[in-house]
Amino acid sequence: MGSKNGIAEWVVKNLPSSHTFVDLFAGGCAITHAAMLSGKWKSFVANDISDAPQLFRDAVEGKYANEERWISREDFFMFKDSDPYIRVCWSFGNCGRTYIYSRELEPYKRALHRMLFAKTVAERRVAFSTVAWELYALCKAGKEFNTSVRNMGSLQSMENLQRLQNMGSLQSMENLQRLRIMQGDYREVEIPDGATVYCDPPYIGTEAVTNKKCYGYGFDHEEFYGWLRDAPFPVYVSEYSMPDDFVEIASIGKRCTSSPKNNSRKTTERLFVHERWAGKVKGRSCYGGIFD
Ligand SMILES: C[S@@+](CC[C@H](N)C(=O)[O-])C[C@H]1O[C@@H](n2cnc3c(N)ncnc32)[C@H](O)[C@@H]1O
Incomplete structure (x- = not known):
């Protein structure tokens, strides 16, 4: 939830260089990761108020x-509070609260997961026939075939894991x-x-803040x-909007992927x-006379 993965390089490009980069609301560390590269x-x-950056370190x-x-719905609720990998990578939108897949799609995803991680051809075959069988059952039940099939092909949990594995570099x-x-x-x-200080706080007016969803507070x-x-140093902030005494130094269009609707x-x-x-x-000196 709120991950800056898609625009991390853009954020980093627009920040001034120095000896130290400080990410005060680091979450899953997408920006710190890009900054290190x-x-x-x-x-x-x-830094973060939650233990999410530990996942990055690990x-x-x-x-x-x-x-x-494979983390099932039951495993998720049993272990999410003690294991940041399960909480973040196996939750919907990485929000840490609800399970990543709907009840309807979970059997397919489990079968796909088995296929991808199968050690032998026989294991893969069993997993493949499970997917085919589940698909047939879905069609027969007249469920929303198109959406389900489209959603079936990708494994968000796998993409999350691959991202973590890439960090090993x-x-x-x-x-x-x-x-x-x-x-x-x-x-x-x-x-x-x-130091260069960067903040990516919970965005004002977003559900995560108004309903105390996801961050839990x-x-x-x-x-x-x-x-x-009051800060005696410049702080660069990611937000959609800020009060008038804050100056926009860069902007970019982004597709929002964390909305379930x-x-x-x-x-x-x-x-x-x-x-x-x-x-x-650095490199920007004119803001229409705002700076005294
Ligand atoms: C928009 S997310 C940051 C996402 C992060 N940039 C990333 O790419 O994963 C906002 C983060 O602020 C954290 N947070 C909320 N209140 C905080 C506080 N008072 N101090 C530090 N972190 C806080 C939340 O735990 C959450 O991880």
Whole structure:
């Protein structure tokens, strides 16, 4: 939920380089990951109030290189609070609360998973005939065939796992020493002098905030704006909109994929900085006279 995977490179490209990159709302660390690959910083701090960044650290350390478990709905609810891999990668939209697949599609996905991870041809054949049988049963029941079949072909859990496994490419002692993972409130993180500070907070007005969905607690945006206004260093913020004293430094169109109802919703992602710092953003000096 809220992952910046699709626009991570764009975000990183628009941030000034320095010695340290600080990601105060790191979540699954999509931005920290892109920042580490960019070569713009030497050290990285990834903080979040949840333990999600630990999943990233574990992935970088190669913990998921041999992962191939099928996690059922029952397993999900039993283990989600103790295992961040199960909570994040096996939940709908990575939100950590609801299971990744509907009850109707779960048997197909399980069969597809078995096919993909089968060690022998015989095992693969059994899994294949299960998929065919389930498909036949679905058609016979006159269920929404098209949507089900379309959804059947991809395994989101597999894509999540592959992403984690790719992170293993960062696994060198040097990279691991350069990455510091923290769990706490954004205001408690000690910021090294001259660091590039980035925030991707829960977006104002989104369901995750208004219904306290997914993150499990609310977020006080007024307090956040106050903290940004007082901060003795520039802080770059991802949001759809910000109060008038914040200046947009970049924007990009993005397709919203975390909505269960409407996959094709388009949004504009924006990067902001408080007006006190707007004139100091590298390579950008003119904001229509806002900077004094
Ligand atoms: C939009 S998500 C960040 C997504 C992240 N950039 C990624 O790519 O995965 C917002 C994050 O803010 C975290 N969060 C909420 N309140 C927080 C707080 N007070 N301090 C630090 N993190 C907080 C949530 O746990 C969530 O992971």
